[in-house]
Amino acid sequence: MKELIDRLYEMEQLSREEWKMLLSHRSEETDQYARSLADKVRQKVYGNDIYVRGLIEFTNYCRNDCYYCGIRRSNKNAQRYRLTEDEILFCCQQGYELGFRTFVLQGGEDGYYTDDKMVELIHKIKEKYPDCALTLSVGEKSEETYRAYREAGADRYLLRHETADPAHYGKLHPDSMSCENRKNCLRVLKKLGFQTGAGFMVGSPYQTVDDLVEDFIFLKELNPEMVGIGPFIAHQDTPFREEKSGTLEDTLFYLALLRLMLPHALLPATTALGTIHPKGRELGVKSGANVVMPNLSPVSVRKKYMLYDGKICTGDEAAECRHCLGRRMEMIGCQIVSDRGDYKPGCCERSERNNSR
Ligand code: SAM
Numbered sequence: 635m636k637e638l639i640d641r642l643y644e645m646e647q648l649s650r651e652e653w654k655m656l657l658s659h660r661s662e663e664t665d666q667y668a669r670s671l672a673d674k675v676r677q678k679v680y681g682n683d684i685y686v687r688g689l690i691e692f693t694n695y696c697r698n699d700c701y702y703c704g705i706r707r708s709n710k711n712a713q714r715y716r717l718t719e720d721e722i723l724f725c726c727q728q729g730y731e732l733g734f735r736t737f738v739l740q741g742g743e744d745g746y747y748t749d750d751k752m753v754e755l756i757h758k759i760k761e762k763y764p765d766c767a768l769t770l771s772v773g774e775k776s777e778e779t780y781r782a783y784r785e786a787g788a789d790r791y792l793l794r795h796e797t798a799d800p801a802h803y804g805k806l807h808p809d810s811m812s813c814e815n816r817k818n819c820l821r822v823l824k825k826l827g828f829q830t831g832a833g834f835m836v837g838s839p840y841q842t843v844d845d846l847v848e849d850f851i852f853l854k855e856l857n858p859e860m861v862g863i864g865p866f867i868a869h870q871d872t873p874f875r876e877e878k879s880g881t882l883e884d885t886l887f888y889l890a891l892l893r894l895m896l897p898h899a900l901l902p903a904t905t906a907l908g909t910i911h912p913k914g915r916e917l918g919v920k921s922g923a924n925v926v927m928p929n930l931s932p933v934s935v936r937k938k939y940m941l942y943d944g945k946i947c948t949g950d951e952a953a954e955c956r957h958c959l960g961r962r963m964e965m966i967g968c969q970i971v972s973d974r975g976d977y978k979p980g981c982c983e984r985s986e987r988n989n990s991r
C-alpha cells in the first residue's frame with residue numbers, strides 16, 4: 635500500500651482500481667505513513683501557518699430535511715433563530731478585533747434571506763471590511779443567485795457534496811434533493827470564480843468503500859480550492875439517531891489522502907473532528923489540514939445550531955475559542971495567522987488560470 639501512497643504523492647491521482655485497493659487494505663502502518671507524508675506536504679505548501687475562519691451561524695431555519703442533520707425541517711425540537719443584520723455585523727466586528735480576516739456566513743436554507751437581503755448584507759460586510767474575505771455556506775441556489783452573491787463581493791462558497799454516489803445520496807436525503815443538482819451547483823460556483831469548497835461526512839450511514847472511491851474521483855475532477863470533511867455524528871432528533879459516528883482514524887487518513895491528491899487545497903480540521911476526540915483538530919493538522927474555524931456566533935444561539943450531538947465550543951465566547959485554538963496550534967508547532975488565507979494555486983494551475991484569462 636505504501637507504493638500507492640507514494641504514487642498518489644507523485645502523480646496527485648489514482649485510478650478507480652487503485653483507490654479501491656488503497657481504501658480497502660488499511661493498516662496502522664500505512665495510515666501513519668500517509669499522515670506523516672501529508673503533514674510534510676502541508677508544510678511545504680503552507681509552512682506552519684494555519685488559517686482561521688470566523689464562523690457565523692446566522693440562521694438555523696432550513697427548508698431541507700437531510701436525514702442526518704439536527705436543523706432539518708422536521709426536527710420540531712430545534713429552537714429556531716435568525717440573527718439580525720446588526721447582530722451579524724457585530725460578530726464581524728468582534729472577529730476583526732480578534733484578528734480574523736475571513737468571515738464565514740453559514741446557515742440552513744432559509745427563505746427569509748432573499749437574494750436582495752443577502753446581497754445587501756454582503757455589500758455591507760465587504761464595505762466595512764474590505765481587507766477580509768467573505769465565505770458563504772447557505773446551500774443550493776440558482777446560478778442567477780450565486781452570480782448575484784459573487785457580484786456583491788462574496789469570495790468563497792462552501793457546499794459539501796456530501797457523497798458523490800447518487801444511490802448513497804438517496805439514502806441520506808429525501809427524494810426532493812438530488813446528487814446531480816448538488817454537484818452541478820459546485821460546478822457553477824467554480825465557473826463564477828468562487829473559491830469553492832466541496833466535501834463529505836466520514837462514516838455517514840451506508841457509506842461504502844465504493845462510495846468513498848467516487849468521492850475522491852469526483853473531488854479530483856472538480857479540483858475545489860477547499861475540501862471540508864469531518865466525521866458524521868448522530869443527532870438524537872433525526873432518523874439516524876442510532877447510527878454510529880465516523881471515526882478519528884478514518885477522518886485523519888482521508889484528510890491525508892486529500893492533502894496528497896490536492897496539495898494546495900485549503901483543508902479544515904473541523905469542529906466535528908474536535909468533537910469526537912479532544913485532540914481531533916490538532917491531529918487533523920498533523921495529518922494535512924491547514925485551516926481551523928472557531929465560532930463567532932453569539933453564545934446565546936450556539937446551542938441552537940446543533941447539527942449533531944455533543945458539539946464542542948457551544949458555551950465559549952468568540953475570544954475564548956480564538957485563543958484556545960491559538961494555544962492548541964502552538965502546541966503542535968504551528969501558528970494561527972491574521973490573514974485572508976486565500977488558496978495558493980500550484981505552478982501548473984497558475985499558468986492555466988493565466989492562459990484562460
Ligand atoms: N445549508 C448549508 C449546506 O447545505 O451546505 C450549510 C449548513 S449544513 C448544516 C453544513 C454541513 O454540516 C453539511 O454540509 C453536513 O456535511 C454537516 N452536517 C450536518 N449534519 C451533520 C452530522 N450529523 N454530523 C456531521 N456533520 C453534519
Ligand code: FES
Nearest residue numbers: 947950955958959
Ligand atoms: Fe472553542 Fe477551544 S476552540 S473553546
